[in-house]
Amino acid sequence: MNTSKILKNLLAILILIVVLFAICEALIRVYLHYNTVYDIEMTRYAMEVKEDSENPKIGHVHKPGSEEELMNVKVSINSDGLRDKEYSTEKGDAYRMIFLGDSLTFGWGVEVEDTFQYILEEELSKTSPTEIINFGIGNYNTEQEVNLFFEKGVKYDPDKVVLFYFINDAEITPEKSGLWFLGYSHLISFYWSRINSLINNIVAAKSFKEYYSNLYEEGQEGWANSKNALIELRDYCRENGIALQVVLLPELHDTDNTIFTQVYDKVSGFLEENGIDYMSLAKLFKGQGNPIELWVNYDDAHPNDVAHRKIAEALVEFISNKETD
Amino acid sequence: MGKFFSRYKYYLIGALVLFIALTLILIVFSSGPQRGAFNYQIF
Numbered sequence: 430m431n432t433s434k435i436l437k438n439l440l441a442i443l444i445l446i447v448v449l450f451a452i453c454e455a456l457i458r459v460y461l462h463y464n465t466v467y468d469i470e471m472t473r474y475a476m477e478v479k480e481d482s483e484n485p486k487i488g489h490v491h492k493p494g495s496e497e498e499l500m501n502v503k504v505s506i507n508s509d510g511l512r513d514k515e516y517s518t519e520k521g522d523a524y525r526m527i528f529l530g531d532s533l534t535f536g537w538g539v540e541v542e543d544t545f546q547y548i549l550e551e552e553l554s555k556t557s558p559t560e561i562i563n564f565g566i567g568n569y570n571t572e573q574e575v576n577l578f579f580e581k582g583v584k585y586d587p588d589k590v591v592l593f594y595f596i597n598d599a600e601i602t603p604e605k606s607g608l609w610f611l612g613y614s615h616l617i618s619f620y621w622s623r624i625n626s627l628i629n630n631i632v633a634a635k636s637f638k639e640y641y642s643n644l645y646e647e648g649q650e651g652w653a654n655s656k657n658a659l660i661e662l663r664d665y666c667r668e669n670g671i672a673l674q675v676v677l678l679p680e681l682h683d684t685d686n687t688i689f690t691q692v693y694d695k696v697s698g699f700l701e702e703n704g705i706d707y708m709s710l711a712k713l714f715k716g717q718g719n720p721i722e723l724w725v726n727y728d729d730a731h732p733n734d735v736a737h738r739k740i741a742e743a744l745v746e747f748i749s750n751k752e753t754d
Numbered sequence: 755m756g757k758f759f760s761r762y763k764y765y766l767i768g769a770l771v772l773f774i775a776l777t778l779i780l781i782v783f784s785s786g787p788q789r790g791a792f793n794y795q796i797f
């Protein structure tokens with residue numbers, strides 16, 4: 430076989446691969462048009478709604494003014510990168526709060542009107558004017574939440590800051606993968622996601638528990654960063670007459686709080702030792718027969734509208750306390 | 755171009771059938787409630 434024939438064959442193989450990839454990509458996109466897959470929606474969120482932050486302690490922020498439909502729910506980001514309406518930095522008569530948190534506070538998978546932030550704002554405003562600004566951003570840990578507050582939240586001059594803690598907040602701040610561009614291919618994202626899911630179906634029961642528990646072992650960088658950030662936020666709030674509260678959000682696989690009891694105890698213990706007012710909702714859904722009824726989707730354990738409403742109802746009294754410590 | 759595809763059409767059809775079969779198998783066996791930790795950004 431001469432060289433020109435070999436090159437011709439190689440070129441034919443290359444063209445076939447490209448054509449095949451294009452057809453497969455198109456087929457997967459048709460499938461995804463009719464089926465919502467959590468990992469794909471999260472990848473779209475990362476690609477379309479998030480952008481890099483110049484601050485390495487924040488990592489990423491929302492693109493101001495972006496709009497996207499994610500998990501079949503409209504997501505609109507305001508001019509300051511928040512999933513909320515526009516707020517003036519000039520404070521009026523209303524008692525102003527800032528809610529810091531991750532995708533649970535952001536309201537992943539639920540309409541704005543169904544988020545616990547919105548419900549609480551409505552409820553508290555019945556007795557006195559209240560503004561609650563939602564600083565929730567998906568994939569944030571405590572360090573990112575606190576640094577976002579220092580960078581963007583301080584200018585709103587809040588009367589109170591409430592940090593919503595979820596057990597994955599002790600993860601270290603993620604670095605952008607060198608393969609981020611692969612997220613543009615739904616084919617590659619879909620296959621990656623399904624293979625990962627397949628592995629989880631086989632080995633997850635053990636790894637899931639270990640993964641979260643390991644985050645809180647002594648010496649873990651992420652947990653140390655979380656603790657430092659909480660102390661930093663507490664000190665800033667004390668110095669500036671801002672009330673600070675922390676809410677521990679429930680894990681919705683473990684509604685009876687039997688798997689992650691030690692993790693919640695560890696976080697509660699730290700908050701208590703450091704004089705930070707907190708409320709744990711770890712057992713809010715105790716006795717819930719089927720936890721999946723509280724999820725956004727079968728493959729997405731974020732709280733749905735029912736869970737958000739229950740969280741809001743459980744918090745009304747705690748959040749309405751206006752005393753600073 | 756037409757000649758090219760008619761020459762390789764069986765490879766193309768075979769690969770597509772394989773892809774569809776693999777995808778269906780993967781969808782069936784990977785379905786189920788979310789079991790792992792939240793995994794927000796896959797790349």
